[in-house]
Amino acid sequence: MQLAGMQLSDELFMPLEKEQMDIKKTSEPGLTYWRDVWRRLKKNKVAMVSLGIIILIFALSIIGPLLSPYSYSDQLRGQEKQWPSWQHPMGTDSLGRDMLVRVLYGGRISLSIGIVASLINIVIGVLYGGISGYVGGKVDSIMMRICDIIYSIPLMLYVILLTVVLKPSLTSLFELPLFSAFKSAGAGLISIYIAIGISYWIVTARIVRGQILSLKEQEYITAAKALGAGGPRILLRHLIPNCIGPIIVTTMLQIPDAIFTESFLSFVGLGVDAPVPSWGGLASDAVGGIRSYFYLLLFPSLAISITMLVFNLFGDGLRNALDPRIRK
Amino acid sequence: MAQYLVKRFAYSVLTLFIIITITFFLSHAIPGGVYTTEKPLPQSIVNNIKAKYGLDKPLFQQYLIQLNNIVHLDFGMSMVNEGRRVNDIIAQHFPKSALLGSFSILLCLILGIPLGILSALKRDRWQDNVSMIIATIGVTVPSFVVATLTQYFISVRLKWLPVMGFTSFKHMVLPAVALSFFPLAFIARLVRSNMVEVLEQDYIRTARAKGLSRGVVVFKHALKNSIMPVITYLGMLIATILTGSFVIEKIFNIPGLGRFYVESISNRDYTTIMGITVFYAAFLILMNFVVDVVYVLIDPRIKLKQ
Numbered sequence: 044m045q046l047a048g049m050q051l052s053d054e055l056f057m058p059l060e061k062e063q064m065d066i067k068k069t070s071e072p073g074l075t076y077w078r079d080v081w082r083r084l085k086k087n088k089v090a091m092v093s094l095g096i097i098i099l100i101f102a103l104s105i106i107g108p109l110l111s112p113y114s115y116s117d118q119l120r121g122q123e124k125q126w127p128s129w130q131h132p133m134g135t136d137s138l139g140r141d142m143l144v145r146v147l148y149g150g151r152i153s154l155s156i157g158i159v160a161s162l163i164n165i166v167i168g169v170l171y172g173g174i175s176g177y178v179g180g181k182v183d184s185i186m187m188r189i190c191d192i193i194y195s196i197p198l199m200l201y202v203i204l205l206t207v208v209l210k211p212s213l214t215s216l217f218e219l220p221l222f223s224a225f226k227s228a229g230a231g232l233i234s235i236y237i238a239i240g241i242s243y244w245i246v247t248a249r250i251v252r253g254q255i256l257s258l259k260e261q262e263y264i265t266a267a268k269a270l271g272a273g274g275p276r277i278l279l280r281h282l283i284p285n286c287i288g289p290i291i292v293t294t295m296l297q298i299p300d301a302i303f304t305e306s307f308l309s310f311v312g313l314g315v316d317a318p319v320p321s322w323g324g325l326a327s328d329a330v331g332g333i334r335s336y337f338y339l340l341l342f343p344s345l346a347i348s349i350t351m352l353v354f355n356l357f358g359d360g361l362r363n364a365l366d367p368r369i370r371k
Numbered sequence: 372m373a374q375y376l377v378k379r380f381a382y383s384v385l386t387l388f389i390i391i392t393i394t395f396f397l398s399h400a401i402p403g404g405v406y407t408t409e410k411p412l413p414q415s416i417v418n419n420i421k422a423k424y425g426l427d428k429p430l431f432q433q434y435l436i437q438l439n440n441i442v443h444l445d446f447g448m449s450m451v452n453e454g455r456r457v458n459d460i461i462a463q464h465f466p467k468s469a470l471l472g473s474f475s476i477l478l479c480l481i482l483g484i485p486l487g488i489l490s491a492l493k494r495d496r497w498q499d500n501v502s503m504i505i506a507t508i509g510v511t512v513p514s515f516v517v518a519t520l521t522q523y524f525i526s527v528r529l530k531w532l533p534v535m536g537f538t539s540f541k542h543m544v545l546p547a548v549a550l551s552f553f554p555l556a557f558i559a560r561l562v563r564s565n566m567v568e569v570l571e572q573d574y575i576r577t578a579r580a581k582g583l584s585r586g587v588v589v590f591k592h593a594l595k596n597s598i599m600p601v602i603t604y605l606g607m608l609i610a611t612i613l614t615g616s617f618v619i620e621k622i623f624n625i626p627g628l629g630r631f632y633v634e635s636i637s638n639r640d641y642t643t644i645m646g647i648t649v650f651y652a653a654f655l656i657l658m659n660f661v662v663d664v665v666y667v668l669i670d671p672r673i674k675l676k677q
Binding site for chain 1: 382383385386389390393394397398400507508510511512513515516519520522523527606613614617618621622633636637644648651652655656659
C-alpha cells in the first residue's frame, strides 16, 4: 500500500489483539477538578513560594515558642532593651522580654485571629448569600438591600464599637462557671474574633449569591428537585459545594485583612490583653521608643507585612488556578 | 434621573437611621459609664450625674430624645470634656482631619493614576514590574508602619520635615504620605488592569486604524474609560482615609477628629461617640451619594432602570 509516496506495511491495517483494545489503558488517567487545580497552581512559582512561606510562618509560630528557653511573659532582670544579639536574635523589650519568642507567640495570636475571624465571616456570608440567591425574588432583593446598607457603613467604626462593648461583657460572662473554659483565652482576644468575624461578611455573601443565582438554573438542580430534595438539602449539598472555589479564595484574602484589622485595633488601644503579644500590639508598643529602639518596631512590622504579602499573592494564585478563564 | 435621586436619597436616610439606632444601643451596652471612676463614687453623686445627662430615664426614652436631638443637628454636651458641646468638638477638629484627608486623596489621584497608566502602557516591561512591586508593597505594609518609619528616618534622622504637630504645610507631608500609601497602590493596580482591558477593545483599534497617534488614543480615548472605576472607588477611598486617620493622627500628634473619636470610646463619652459616629457615617453616606450621582452623570453606558 502506498500513500503520498510513503511505504506503509500491511501489518498496520491488521485488527488489534484483544488485550490491546482497552481504551482506558491508552488514554491518560482522568484528572479530578482538584488535581487539575493543583497542577495549575504548581506551575505558578509566585503562589508556590508564597504557600511555602505561609507554611513556614505557621510552623514557626506553632513550634517556635515551644523551643525557646524563654516564655513570652518572662521578664529577664538586667537584660532590658538589648539590641539583637545571639542570645536574643530580635533583642529584648523595655521589660526584658525576649522579642523573638514574643514575635513568634504573637504570630499564633495574629494568625488565629486571621483564621477564626475569616471562618466566622465565611459561615455568615455563605449562609446569607446562599439563602438570598436560592430563595430569590422579594427575599433576595430585601436581603441584598440590607447588604447595601451595611456596606455603606464604615465598618471600622463598628469593629471598634463592638470590641469596646464585647470586651467587658465577655469578661463578666467568663466569670460564670459555665463559660470559665474561655477565660484562659482572654476576653480581649475573643471579643476581637467576634467583632471582626461578624463585620466583614458582605463581600462573601455577594459572591456566593452571584454564584448560586447562576448555578440554581442548571439541570442537576432540577434533577435534585425532581427527586424530591428540599431547599436546605439542595442548598447545602448541591449548591454551596459547587461555589467552594470562590469561597476559598475570599477566605484566603480575608485572613490578611483580619490580621491587619487586629493590628489597627491594637494601635488604637483595643487589642488583646497584656502581656499576651500580637503583631499589631508589639508594633504599637514599639512606636513610643522608636528613636532609641528601632528594632522593636522592625520585627513585628516585617512579620505583618510579609504575612499580608504572601497571603495576598497565594490568594491571587489560587484564584487563577481555580478559574482558568480569568487568566491572562 | 429625578426618581433615581429620590430613591437614593431615601436609602441614605434609612441607612443613617439604622446607624443611629445601632450606635445608640451599642454604646449603651458598654458596661459602666462616665460615673465609673477608679474610686467608686457615692450613690448620690452617681444619681446626680445620671440625672444631669438623662441617663436615669428608660433606655427607649433616651433613644427618642437622642433621635430628636440629631434631627435638630444637636449632638448634645460631651460627657467627659466638661462644658464642650459635641458640635463644637466636631467643628473645631474635623477641619484639620478634612484638610489632611483632602491632601491625601489628591496625592492618591495624582500619583496613583499615572502610575497605573505607565504600568499598562509598558506592560510586562521593567517600568510595569517596578510600579507593580511598589503597588504590592503599598497594599501590604500597614499605614502605621509607613508612618513610624518615615517619621523616624525623614524627620528624626535627616531632620527634613517636622516630627509632629500640625501647624504648617510641611507638617502635613508625612501624615498624608502614610495615609495615602494603601489607596495609592490600590488605585494604581485598578487603573492598570482597566487600562490593559480597555486597550484591547475594538474602538481603540478603530481609533488607531483611522490614523490617530498613540498618545491621542491613550489620553483621549482609553483614559476616560479606564479611570471610571476609580470614581466608584472614591467612596471607599474616603472611608479608608478617614479610618486611617485614627492611628495616623495619634502617631503625628495631630489634633484631628479621628484621635478624638478613639479617645471618646475609651472614655465612654456616649454623646461624643454618638455624635462623631453619626457625623462620620452621614459624611460618608453623603460622599457615596455624590459619587453615585456623578458616576451616572458621566458614564453614558449606565442606563437607569425605570
